[in-house]
Amino acid sequence: MTANELRTKYIEFFKSKNHVEISGKSLIPENDPSVLFTTAGMHPLVPYLMGEPHPAGKRLTDYQKCVRTGDIDEVGDASHLTCFEMLGNWSLGDYFKKESIGFSYEFLTSKEWLGLDPELLSVTVFAGDENAPRDDESASYWMEVGMPKDRIAYLPASDNWWAAGPTGPCGPDTEIFYWVGEGKPGAGSNKATDSANWMEIWNNVFMEYNRIDEKTLVKLPKQNVDTGMGLERTTTILEGKTSVYLTEIFQPIIKGIEALSGYTYGTDEGKDKSVRIITDHIRSAVFILGDPKGVVPSNVGAGYVLRRLIRRAVRHGKKLGIEQAFLPGLAQIVIENFKGPYPELEENKEKVFSELQAEEKKFSDTLRKGEAEFEKLLPNLMKNPQKVIPGRVAFRLYDTFGFPIELTEELAAEQGFTVDREGFKEAEKKHQELSRTQSAGAFKGGLAEQSEITTKYHTATHLLHRALKNVLGDHVAQKGSNITAERMRFDFSHPAPMTKEEIQKVEDIVNEQIKRDLPVTMEIMDLEEAKKSGATALFGEKYESKVKVYTIGDFSKEVCGGPHVEHTGVIGTFKIQKEQSSSAGVRRIRAVIS
Numbered sequence: 001m002t003a004n005e006l007r008t009k010y011i012e013f014f015k016s017k018n019h020v021e022i023s024g025k026s027l028i029p030e031n032d033p034s035v036l037f038t039t040a041g042m043h044p045l046v047p048y049l050m051g052e053p054h055p056a057g058k059r060l061t062d063y064q065k066c067v068r069t070g071d072i073d074e075v076g077d078a079s080h081l082t083c084f085e086m087l088g089n090w091s092l093g094d095y096f097k098k099e100s101i102g103f104s105y106e107f108l109t110s111k112e113w114l115g116l117d118p119e120l121l122s123v124t125v126f127a128g129d130e131n132a133p134r135d136d137e138s139a140s141y142w143m144e145v146g147m148p149k150d151r152i153a154y155l156p157a158s159d160n161w162w163a164a165g166p167t168g169p170c171g172p173d174t175e176i177f178y179w180v181g182e183g184k185p186g187a188g189s190n191k192a193t194d195s196a197n198w199m200e201i202w203n204n205v206f207m208e209y210n211r212i213d214e215k216t217l218v219k220l221p222k223q224n225v226d227t228g229m230g231l232e233r234t235t236t237i238l239e240g241k242t243s244v245y246l247t248e249i250f251q252p253i254i255k256g257i258e259a260l261s262g263y264t265y266g267t268d269e270g271k272d273k274s275v276r277i278i279t280d281h282i283r284s285a286v287f288i289l290g291d292p293k294g295v296v297p298s299n300v301g302a303g304y305v306l307r308r309l310i311r312r313a314v315r316h317g318k319k320l321g322i323e324q325a326f327l328p329g330l331a332q333i334v335i336e337n338f339k340g341p342y343p344e345l346e347e348n349k350e351k352v353f354s355e356l357q358a359e360e361k362k363f364s365d366t367l368r369k370g371e372a373e374f375e376k377l378l379p380n381l382m383k384n385p386q387k388v389i390p391g392r393v394a395f396r397l398y399d400t401f402g403f404p405i406e407l408t409e410e411l412a413a414e415q416g417f418t419v420d421r422e423g424f425k426e427a428e429k430k431h432q433e434l435s436r437t438q439s440a441g442a443f444k445g446g447l448a449e450q451s452e453i454t455t456k457y458h459t460a461t462h463l464l465h466r467a468l469k470n471v472l473g474d475h476v477a478q479k480g481s482n483i484t485a486e487r488m489r490f491d492f493s494h495p496a497p498m499t500k501e502e503i504q505k506v507e508d509i510v511n512e513q514i515k516r517d518l519p520v521t522m523e524i525m526d527l528e529e530a531k532k533s534g535a536t537a538l539f540g541e542k543y544e545s546k547v548k549v550y551t552i553g554d555f556s557k558e559v560c561g562g563p564h565v566e567h568t569g570v571i572g573t574f575k576i577q578k579e580q581s582s583s584a585g586v587r588r589i590r591a592v593i594s
């Protein structure tokens with residue numbers, strides 16, 4: 001049975017039990033700042049579990065795309081996924097344990113539905129604690145439908161209590177497992193006695209509590225049921241496979257990777273891992289980018305998770321020897337395969353392709369530089385008997401090459417090293433302090449803000465400064481700069497108004513440097529050394545003895561606190577709007593980028 005068939009059957013089954021199908025929701029949760037993504041099918045239903053009446057009634061069913069990235073580094077083994085689908089059925093104060101268990105058992109074992117062998121199923125129920133009693137009730141309903149007593153394990157809250165977050169609706173659950181061991185399970189085999197051989201496929205939560213805070217648990221006005229069946233896992237067992245990646249859900253993507261890399265999946269464990277990482281991450285990235293709520297790669301929140309997924313996929317592509325840009329091609333396969341149940345992927349495909357393309361390019365450049373840098377560092381690092389990469393080294397890779405700390409950790413792990421995270425944080429803090437000090441004085445206003453657009457303006461300031469010197473002469477010196485998200489202002493010494501031609505020339509030079517997509521790099525130096533190296537330092541500015549020097553390709557070199565973009569191509573188009581007098585001998589330019 002394919003995943004599409006399973007999805008359809010599930011919904012059909014619950015409709016036949018008087019449930020109304022509702023549509024799954026966005027991957028980006030509404031009104032919930034506590035999580036970055038929708039992590040479970042029940043997530044969008046929280047208000048209704050809390051007592052709000054649902055317009056579609058009290059019995060609901062749906063399929064929901066989910067993203068869980070807490071264990072992103074685990075992805076690569078045969079079972080972990082960052083993006084998955086959950087099939088769900090809900091009772092909002094309607095049926096409770098008995099019917100819920102009855103429905104699940106019927107759907108799983110009836111020949112009319114999945115027809116699984118009952119001998120290959122086992123369950124767990126809540127063992128009880130100070131919050132709620134041992135769930136003998138659920139156990140008795142399981143036995144009523146035919147589950148042998150020795151296939152029922154009682155487990156504590158760490159296994160059998162479900163909550164979406166630290167507060168909110170929660171309750172004991174009963175989980176359903178399928179046998180993945182050799183042959184048939186022996187007498188007494190269940191999740192408690194034989195954990196590794198049982199794979200969870202479905203979780204029925206009896207949500208009758210609301211956690212108000214750490215100490216307070218109250219009963220909800222109604223007894224609800226929230227169930228979630230893992231579509232990928234259940235498809236795996238229905239197709240008789242040993243790994244989700246071997247199902248028809250992922251095989252088209254894996255075939256795509258095979259075609260790109262010339263590598264055949266299943267012949268080398270290390271490379272298989274890379275294939276699985278790319279497969280999982282490209283699917284997640286397409287689902288996130290294809291969501292109507294629209295997250296794009298960035299350095300914060302959900303955008304940062306997306307960036308990590310894309311970048312990790314690119315790196316593993318390189319490990320497999322894929323030289324060309326490959327993510328948009330794989331995204332096409334993902335969209336083709338999932339646009340049936342998720343038409344939004346097709347609707348947003350242009351955005352998916354262009355964002356992937358841009359991020360892949362950006363990161364490939366970064367990677368080339370960063371990996372070369374890492375290689376250079378290796379001989380020295382190898383001398384370190386503790387096998388720990390100092391935090392400041394990891395921070396330099398991050399700050400200069402845009403190398404995410406997680407990737408440094410992964411590269412390090414390949415060499416048997418760990419990264420000093422604490423040291424990294426310290427280096428980051430120092431960097432921020434340095435930036436703050438340097439952004440005082442002439443840079444008053446604007447530069448403490450580090451949004452993407454102000455960062456672009458900041459780099460454009462350096463380009464403008466150099467271009468003015470080139471066109472008007474070396475007497476030009478920066479007298480002040482002020483940046484907002486809307487525009488930049490730049491004050492400089494020059495005795496006369498600029499001519500139209502000079503303004504045009506300066507503008508053209510800046511745009512030319514943007515088009516050349518010059519890399520922006522940073523080095524920390526002694527102030528004297530920086531001046532000697534030809535870096536422009538601002539007259540009258542107070543500097544610490546160690547300063548940061550930003551170099552833009554072969555064009556500009558300035559002492560500056562940063563931050564800056566990684567390469568000039570991202571700045572956009574530069575336009576001078578106004579040139580006027582600021583004070584005696586000082587001119588002021590107002591410019592925008594778009």
Ligand code: SER
Pocket residue numbers: 039040041042088162203204205226227228229
């Ligand atoms: N909320 C439960 C889970 O995510 C069941 O849907 O496992």
